[in-house]
Amino acid sequence: xxxxxxxxxxxxxxxxxxxxxxxxxxxxxxxxxxxxxxxxxxxxxxxxxxxxxxxxxxxxxxxxxxxxxxxxxxxxxxxxxxxxxxxxxxxxxxxxxxxxxxxxxxxxxxxxxxxxxxxxxxxxxxxxxxxxxxxxxxxxxxxxxxxxxxxxxxxxxxxxxxxxxxxxxxxxxxxxxxxxxxxxxxxxxxxxxxxxxxxxxxxxxxxxxxxxxxxxxxxxxxxxxxxxxxxxxxxxxxxxxxxxxxxxxxxxxxxxxxxxxxxxxxxxxxxxxxxxxxxxxxxxxxxxxxxxxxxxxxxxxxxxxxxxxxxxxxxxxxxxxxxxxxxxxxxxxxxxxxxxxxxxxxxxxxxxxxxxxxxxxxxxxxxxxxxxxxxxxxxxxxxxxxxxxxxxxxxxxxxxxxxxxxxxxxxxxxxxxxxxxxxxxxxxxxxxxxxxxxxxxxxxxxxxxxxxxxxxxxxxxxxxxxxxxxxxxxxxxxxxxxxxxxxxxxxxxxxxxxxxxxxxxxxxxxxxxxxxxxxxxxxxxxxxxxxxxxxxxxxxxxxxxxxxxxxxxxxxxxxxxxxxxxxxxxxxxxxxxxxxxxxx
Amino acid sequence: xxxxxxxxxxxxxxxxxxxxxxxxxxxxxxxxxxxxxxxxxxxxxxxxxxxxxxxxxxxxxxxxxxxxxxxxxxxxxxxxxxxxxxxxxxxxxxxxxxxxxxxxxxxxxxxxxxxxxxxxxxxxxxxxxxxxxxxxxxxxxxxxxxxxxxxxxxxxxxxxxxxxxxxxxxxxxxxxxxxxxxxxxxxxx
Ligand code: HEM
Ligand SMILES: [Cu+2]
Ligand SMILES: [Cu+2]
Numbered sequence: 001x002x003x004x005x006x007x008x009x010x011x012x013x014x015x016x017x018x019x020x021x022x023x024x025x026x027x028x029x030x031x032x033x034x035x036x037x038x039x040x041x042x043x044x045x046x047x048x049x050x051x052x053x054x055x056x057x058x059x060x061x062x063x064x065x066x067x068x069x070x071x072x073x074x075x076x077x078x079x080x081x082x083x084x085x086x087x088x089x090x091x092x093x094x095x096x097x098x099x100x101x102x103x104x105x106x107x108x109x110x111x112x113x114x115x116x117x118x119x120x121x122x123x124x125x126x127x128x129x130x131x132x133x134x135x136x137x138x139x140x141x142x143x144x145x146x147x148x149x150x151x152x153x154x155x156x157x158x159x160x161x162x163x164x165x166x167x168x169x170x171x172x173x174x175x176x177x178x179x180x181x182x183x184x185x186x187x188x189x190x191x192x193x194x195x196x197x198x199x200x201x202x203x204x205x206x207x208x209x210x211x212x213x214x215x216x217x218x219x220x221x222x223x224x225x226x227x228x229x230x231x232x233x234x235x236x237x238x239x240x241x242x243x244x245x246x247x248x249x250x251x252x253x254x255x256x257x258x259x260x261x262x263x264x265x266x267x268x269x270x271x272x273x274x275x276x277x278x279x280x281x282x283x284x285x286x287x288x289x290x291x292x293x294x295x296x297x298x299x300x301x302x303x304x305x306x307x308x309x310x311x312x313x314x315x316x317x318x319x320x321x322x323x324x325x326x327x328x329x330x331x332x333x334x335x336x337x338x339x340x341x342x343x344x345x346x347x348x349x350x351x352x353x354x355x356x357x358x359x360x361x362x363x364x365x366x367x368x369x370x371x372x373x374x375x376x377x378x379x380x381x382x383x384x385x386x387x388x389x390x391x392x393x394x395x396x397x398x399x400x401x402x403x404x405x406x407x408x409x410x411x412x413x414x415x416x417x418x419x420x421x422x423x424x425x426x427x428x429x430x431x432x433x434x435x436x437x438x439x440x441x442x443x444x445x446x447x448x449x450x451x452x453x454x455x456x457x458x459x460x461x462x463x464x465x466x467x468x469x470x471x472x473x474x475x476x477x478x479x480x481x482x483x484x485x486x487x488x489x490x491x492x493x494x495x496x497x498x499x500x501x502x503x504x505x506x507x508x509x510x511x512x513x514x515x516x517x518x519x520x521x522x523x524x525x526x527x528x529x530x531x532x533x534x535x536x537x538x539x540x541x542x543x544x545x546x547x548x549x550x551x552x553x554x555x556x557x558x559x560x561x562x563x564x565x566x567x568x569x570x571x572x573x574x575x576x577x578x579x580x581x582x583x584x
Numbered sequence: 585x586x587x588x589x590x591x592x593x594x595x596x597x598x599x600x601x602x603x604x605x606x607x608x609x610x611x612x613x614x615x616x617x618x619x620x621x622x623x624x625x626x627x628x629x630x631x632x633x634x635x636x637x638x639x640x641x642x643x644x645x646x647x648x649x650x651x652x653x654x655x656x657x658x659x660x661x662x663x664x665x666x667x668x669x670x671x672x673x674x675x676x677x678x679x680x681x682x683x684x685x686x687x688x689x690x691x692x693x694x695x696x697x698x699x700x701x702x703x704x705x706x707x708x709x710x711x712x713x714x715x716x717x718x719x720x721x722x723x724x725x726x727x728x729x730x731x732x733x734x735x736x737x738x739x740x741x742x743x744x745x746x747x748x749x750x751x752x753x754x755x756x757x758x759x760x761x762x763x764x765x766x767x768x769x770x771x772x773x
Contacts, residue, residue: 192589261588271597297727456716458744550604
């Protein structure tokens with residue numbers, strides 16, 4: 001096993017010109033896959049830029065000391081922020097991930113390039129339609145567009161076009177897996193990273209089915225041709241809205257495994273555990289969308305408890321498993337490569353200056369400690385009473401989908417630039433601090449936001465001084481302080497986001513090509529030239545047991561700290577709940 | 585032999601887990617069961633549940649009920665909004681529409697009421713300040729919740745679901761008087 005990076009590529013079925021061989025990893029890359037990844041990544045970055053500028057505008061408005069935009073513009077720009085970030089940035093990036101995890105990792109061709117490009121065009125056209133309605137004030141409905149708030153029909157039409165494109169890409173992903181199997185482009189089972197992407201793709205199909213089920217009727221409703229019940233809309237919309245978050249989680253976890261492999265030669269501790277955890281996501285996630293409807297009048301307590309608890313907690317279990325296996329794989333990979341000092345030696349000696357590694361590490365911590373704990377707590381039927389629609393909610397999901405998913409996506413970009421675009425990473429020094437700025441800024445931002453929310457500060461709200469409202473609402477001065485801290489953290493994160501865009505755009509369009517041969521002097525992350533996976537021992541190694549902590553003691557300690565934080569936060573919220581009015 | 589997640593595993597990968605993985609799996613599973621058990625437990629023992637009685641109602645029908653409620657129990661006006669003091673134990677109504685809450689309620693600490701929430705137009709959000717009690721208010725649905733104010737004071741109702749450009753103007757009010765306060769005689773001070 002001289003090259004542990006990939007399964008041995010077998011004889012190509014297509015002509016040799018259609019492929020290039022990656023000099024770094026030995027992977028055979030289909031040129032069409034290359035181009036599709038590039039196109040999707042570029043559009044994702046444009047969406048991130050639009051979303052990022054709107055983030056700053058929204059942030060500076062919620063910060064009452066500045067209060068930048070007027071009310072109409074605030075809600076409009078907030079709509080633009082939600083759509084561009086959560087839908088366009090994330091999904092275009094995920095399309096790139098799907099091509100990477102299928103065609104590239106399996107040495108396979110994209111079976112139907114024409115369909116793939118059609119899908120891309122559909123998605124871009126749909127996105128542009130939506131942008132047009134939002135920017136011209138025809139869709140001031142926020143990204144949830146709860147019926148009967150009404151947007152221009154082109155808004156719903158655009159979403160439908162976009163979704164059709166995304167469905168096509170998912171189907172191409174499945175087709176690629178089939179072709180790779182039939183043409184024997186790899187041996188054994190699909191790699192775990194591909195398995196994770198497969199999970200994301202399956203959930204994507206479930207999600208997009210909900211999307212069709214709700215946006216098509218809503219499109220006709222907007223034309224005045226049929227009725228849509230507001231509560232049914234919320235139910236099915238969240239079948240889309242929440243499940244799509246699970247696509248993000250599955251894609252993010254797959255990227256954690258990928259970045260672990262690329263940066264420190266992380267290993268899969270146990271394929272069975274990791275894959276079972278992915279399957280749990282598929283089985284249980286659609287029901288979890290019920291946690292958006294916990295204080296809704298449409299559903300009874302039994303429905304709420306069953307869907308959020310038993311079903312959702314099996315998905316929570318899956319996340320807790322990945323939260324163990326990812327650091328454990330890193331620890332084990334490092335130990336196998338000789339970093340065996342003490343309990344945390346592997347963590348101290350990890351490549352913290354590699355933006356791929358720091359992104360992964362921060363993403364795991366932010367997603368787990370902030371996003372995960374708050375999410376499960378707020379998603380509890382009764383605790384939701386003191387969380388629903390307050391700033392606690394955006395505080396929670398900026399930790400999951402921004403500090404978690406977006407940061408992981410940023411980290412992998414630093415490897416995509418050399419491995420796919422064949423470019424050096426421009427402003428490498430800036431790239432090295434970027435994950436810290438973004439991750440730490442986001443941590444401060446979302447913690448402050450969550451904390452302000454515990455005082456009942458509503459989300460999506462232009463003016464919490466209630467200057468022109470009929471009654472005064474005297475928020476405690478602590479709220480002003482929290483909002484100030486939130487603004488500071490948000491601006492630091494925005495700076496991190498801006499650096500990311502600068503680095504990626506510059507590298508791709510004006511960057512230096514990778515030199516031939518020795519890459520160690522090029523400005524690329526170290527994992528590109530010192531492929532850590534190649535340094536893994538090929539024979540059985542005796543692993544040291546640290547008493548009850550076993551062979552991965554550092555990870556054991558970390559997950560126990562996590563558990564304590566979880567238990568404390570969870571029960572503190574029950575306590576908080578018990579102080580409010582009796583209601584039932 | 586261990587391999588990274590980018591490598592296709594060879595042969596059978598269904599192998600026994602490490603001891604530490606088993607320990608964590610067990611703990612995580614037990615914790616998830618505790619998370620599950622807390623919800624039914626709180627239904628039995630806790631004072632705060634979002635259950636209520638739920639029914640559908642036409643917005644016009646709901647508006648009529650609210651008007652009837654106001655006509656029966658109105659004791660004054662607050663800021664141009666009817667002020668209503670219903671007797672303890674009664675059904676009370678709160679109507680959300682762009683962008684106001686009607687009426688202003690005067691309640692008694694420690695007494696139980698059945699609060700009916702609904703909207704005449706789009707989704708709104710009920711947020712009781714400063715307790716941070718939140719419910720979704722959906723047009724076409726009557727959410728009837730039994731509520732018991734715990735202490736006297738003036739409380740605000742903030743709309744916390746985006747409901748159009750006047751969303752931030754939508755503030756209502758609940759006044760809670762001590763349990764032994766005399767009942768109001770018509771007009772408000
Ligand atoms: C520097 C980065 C970012 C900053 C400073 C930021 C800031 C904000 C702020 C201030 C809000 C308004 C909260 C409210 O009033 O309810 C918001 C909402 C939101 N953000 Fe971000 N954000 C950032 C990045 C992102 C990213 C990367 C995503 C998604 C991948 C995202 C997704 C959302 C969503 C979905 C909403 C909710 C919109 C709504 O309520 O309709 N944000 N963000
Ligand atoms: Cu409202
Ligand atoms: Cu509102």
